[in-house]
Structure formats: structure tokens, C-alpha cells
Amino acid sequence: MALRIRKLWHLESDKILSASDMSRYCYGHSTKLHEIKLLRVFFINSSAAEIVITVDVHKAKDLLQSGHPYLEVRTEEELKKGHADAEKIVNIPYMFFKPEGRMKNPRFVEEVLAACNKDDHLVVGCQSGVRSLGATTDLVNTGFKHVFNMDGGYAAWVEKGSL
Structure with a gap:
């Protein structure tokens, strides 16, 4: 594409x-x-x-502090190592790590729809911003109207001192 x-x-x-x-x-x-x-x-x-909106970690922090849920698209193991500070965190992996390589979660959109509404305001993050960009694109193309990709992911969150 x-x-x-x-x-x-x-x-x-x-x-x-x-x-x-x-x-x-x-x-x-x-x-x-x-x-x-x-x-x-x-x-x-x-x-x-459809437009995918990417915000820097400072804007993401403002959105999270105002009550936006954080959609963490890393694996549960990655999440346990640290995550953006948010009142509500929804963890739905966008990719899985398999012995043969990365595999996109075939039920990602379905799982997000079970946990969130298309009108919810979501900040989407991962480790570096790559998976979250793909996840945000999929959500926007599914009809989510208020999703924000966090540029640089959790690595930028830590680097910019947003913890």
C-alpha cells in the first residue's frame, strides 16, 4: 500500500x-x-x-492527563517493562513476536472494538512509533474518528522525560 x-x-x-x-x-x-x-x-x-494524526509525546501527555485512554499496542511483556502514564490503559498488541518473525495480530481491530467505541478519544503508542502508526491507520480506516498516534512511542516518552 x-x-x-x-x-x-x-x-x-x-x-x-x-x-x-x-x-x-x-x-x-x-x-x-x-x-x-x-x-x-x-x-x-x-x-x-483518511488522515492519521501523529502527536509528539508532550501533546500525548496533555491528552492523557485530560482523560484520553492510552491504547498500548506492544505486547504484555513489553508493557510490564514500562509505559506512558495514563489513568486508563488498554493493552491490545498490534504485532506478535513469533520464532519465524513478527506477525500482525489478525484480531487487532476486533479486539479494540470490543474494548473501545469508535467515538472514543484514544492515544495510541508502542515502543518506537512504528507499530502505533500501523495500528492508528487501521483504526482510522475502520471508522475511529479521534485517534492520535504518539510519535516516537515509549522510547520518546522516556527520552523526553515525560515519566
Whole structure:
């Protein structure tokens, strides 16, 4: 599945920027598109045209402190080693580690639907942000409206001192 960057989320204004907005922003700030640092990139699945929102660990912490549940998509063993600080943590692995390699949880969306509603506001995290991006994409494509991928995962949470 090919993903194309179609829109950006401007963290300071809390708005989604279109391609023309991005060009105007870059022109006005003497910045090339590939040099943008203060904008968070969102991907749109070209077939479903849904936006995956990724937030940094500081924004994730704010969301969690305001009561958003934390959907931890690492394994239970990984969760026991540490996790983001949240009042409500739902642990549903997105991938399993098998002797033959990683395997996507075939019941992931079904398990999330059993634990959460599509209208719930969720912060999704993993170890580095890769599994949570895949999980968030699957949830958005299933119809979840308020899911936020935590950029950098638990590693960034620890690195940024969010514990």
C-alpha cells in the first residue's frame, strides 16, 4: 500500500494544511518542504483518504492527563517493562513476536472494538512509533474518528522525560 503525503498538521495553529498552504508556508518562511521541522507530517491512505494524526509525546501527555485512554499496542511483556502514564490503559498488541518473525495480530481491530467505541478519544503508542502508526491507520480506516498516534512511542516518552 503506497502512502502519499497530502496534508500537514501545523502544531502551532492546530490546523491541517493543504498542499497549497504548505507551499505558501514554505515560501513565506524560506523553507523547503523537506526541511520543515515544526510541522508534523500526516499520511493519507490513498485508497481510504483518511488522515492519521501523529502527536509528539508532550501533546500525548496533555491528552492523557485530560482523560484520553492510552491504547498500548506492544505486547504484555513489553508493557510490564514500562509505559506512558495514563489513568486508563488498554493493552491490545498490534504485532506478535513469533520464532519465524513478527506477525500482525489478525484480531487487532476486533479486539479494540470490543474494548473501545469508535467515538472514543484514544492515544495510541508502542515502543518506537512504528507499530502505533500501523495500528492508528487501521483504526482510522475502520471508522475511529479521534485517534492520535504518539510519535516516537515509549522510547520518546522516556527520552523526553515525560515519566
